[in-house]
Amino acid sequence: MTTTTYNEAVACVPRAGTLYDVLELILDRGMVIDIFVRVSLVGIEIIKIDARIVIASVDTYLRFAEICNRLDLNQDQSSRTVPDLFAGLPSSVAAGGAKKAARSVGGKVKDAIGMGDDEEDDDEDEREDEREDEREQAEEPRRRRTSATSASGARSGSRTRARRTREA
Amino acid sequence: MSTSRLYVYGIVHADRVLPPGTSGVGRPAALARLLPVGELAAVVSDVPEGLRARRRDLMAHQALLTEVGAEAPVLPMRFGMVAQRASVVEDAVGSAATAHLAALDRLDGRTEMNLKAMTAQSHVEALVRDDADVRRLMATARRQPSYEGNVRLGQAVAEALDRRASESVDEVLPELRALAEGFVRGPDVPGCVLNVSFLVPKAGVGRFRAAVEHLADAYSERLELRLAGPLPCYSFVPQEGTGSGPAGRPVGGRTAEHAPAGS
Numbered sequence: 001m002t003t004t005t006y007n008e009a010v011a012c013v014p015r016a017g018t019l020y021d022v023l024e025l026i027l028d029r030g031m032v033i034d035i036f037v038r039v040s041l042v043g044i045e046i047i048k049i050d051a052r053i054v055i056a057s058v059d060t061y062l063r064f065a066e067i068c069n070r071l072d073l074n075q076d077q078s079s080r081t082v083p084d085l086f087a088g089l090p091s092s093v094a095a096g097g098a099k100k101a102a103r104s105v106g107g108k109v110k111d112a113i114g115m116g117d118d119e120e121d122d123d124e125d126e127r128e129d130e131r132e133d134e135r136e137q138a139e140e141p142r143r144r145r146t147s148a149t150s151a152s153g154a155r156s157g158s159r160t161r162a163r164r165t166r167e168a
Numbered sequence: 169m170s171t172s173r174l175y176v177y178g179i180v181h182a183d184r185v186l187p188p189g190t191s192g193v194g195r196p197a198a199l200a201r202l203l204p205v206g207e208l209a210a211v212v213s214d215v216p217e218g219l220r221a222r223r224r225d226l227m228a229h230q231a232l233l234t235e236v237g238a239e240a241p242v243l244p245m246r247f248g249m250v251a252q253r254a255s256v257v258e259d260a261v262g263s264a265a266t267a268h269l270a271a272l273d274r275l276d277g278r279t280e281m282n283l284k285a286m287t288a289q290s291h292v293e294a295l296v297r298d299d300a301d302v303r304r305l306m307a308t309a310r311r312q313p314s315y316e317g318n319v320r321l322g323q324a325v326a327e328a329l330d331r332r333a334s335e336s337v338d339e340v341l342p343e344l345r346a347l348a349e350g351f352v353r354g355p356d357v358p359g360c361v362l363n364v365s366f367l368v369p370k371a372g373v374g375r376f377r378a379a380v381e382h383l384a385d386a387y388s389e390r391l392e393l394r395l396a397g398p399l400p401c402y403s404f405v406p407q408e409g410t411g412s413g414p415a416g417r418p419v420g421g422r423t424a425e426h427a428p429a430g431s
Contacts, residue, residue: 026402030247064292
């Protein structure tokens with residue numbers, strides 16, 4: 001039910017879909033009857049902020065700059081500085097070239113605003129109610145497996161891998 | 169006292185039957201049932217102890233409305249609506265029955281498709297080719313590599329990407345609006361340059377999705393499109409104001425953000 005497939009161009013979210021794609025509709029649209037009361041939305045603000053925080057940070061700027069600088073080198077094959085600069089980069093990036101690196105940035109952004117924050121939300125619940133969390137894990141193993149790269153990556157292997165690559 | 173409170177999911181025609189075991193919010197999930205009010209019925213459940221807006225409860229609300237709306241129209245409530253007791257639901261739904269019936273009529277056979285557009289971040293190369301400003305900053309950053317120069321360069325890239333994305337949105341919208349019967353701008357979502365919902369005939373969902381995919385291809389260098397749906401028609405039910413009774417409100421009346429379908 002929560003499977004979301006991304007391709008290069010369009011992401012189609014089937015049925016109930018990923019929560020963040022429709023969160024503001026469930027919370028801010030739909031019928032309201034004045035005389036009804038509303039359950040507490042405490043915690044929702046945190047979820048909302050987590051969801052889109054990736055855009056426009058200095059971190060993003062620096063990644064763009066990195067891409068640009070590599071693009072420049074790629075176009076100017078004769079530059080004598082190429083070997084020097086590539087020597088300092090992770091081998092996978094150097095091999096893949098700028099285009100691949102650019103795509104991977106897009107991928108990271110998607111992870112962070114989609115799958116990644118799903119997991120963040122789970123973390124919220126875990127902190128509050130560990131007992132229920134066990135059942136939740138048992139129920140939703142697929143989502144957990146697919147969200148390997150997350151903002152809170154400590155649980156997955158991605159951070160460890162990244163460190164190793166940098167050292168290499 | 170607290171046991172008589174009701175969580176209200178939506179409003180349907182009185183002749184509807186919920187599939188047995190239809191579950192709602194809470195853990196263990198509360199069983200949903202119908203509360204008949206004249207020609208209408210409210211889809212309700214008990215209010216679980218300590219209910220708040222958890223992921224699974226939001227999903228349960230959404231899933232129930234999706235299921236109920238699959239065969240016949242439903243007026244979805246906003247998440248988290250709780251009535252103190254059954255008589256409050258009966259009064260509220262009954263007093264606006266005419267408007268609700270008309271709204272159900274209008275949504276019959278239709279569904280909501282939500283489209284969000286974000287700035288494409290993966291085609292920096294094309295931007296660098298086109299944007300002299302970025303090329304200039306790039307040359308500077310290369311001549312004199314510095315943290316500040318890199319931040320400036322990256323910021324220029326991000327801003328240029330956003331600008332191009334916003335321009336593309338204006339070109340994307342008319343084609344999709346032509347395929348829809350209704351069109352409402354959604355709440356602003358940080359990181360999105362566009363958030364709109366379309367009211368689409370259920371039979372036209374495939375065509376609509378194909379159109380979005382086509383546009384996503386055509387604009388892939390500038391926009392990342394995300395389509396969600398079919399969804400309960402959250403954006404196409406009467407949006408009640410505060411204070412005034414729902415009965416006095418025209419059925420088609422929506423917020424100022426509403427714009428008529430078509431171009």
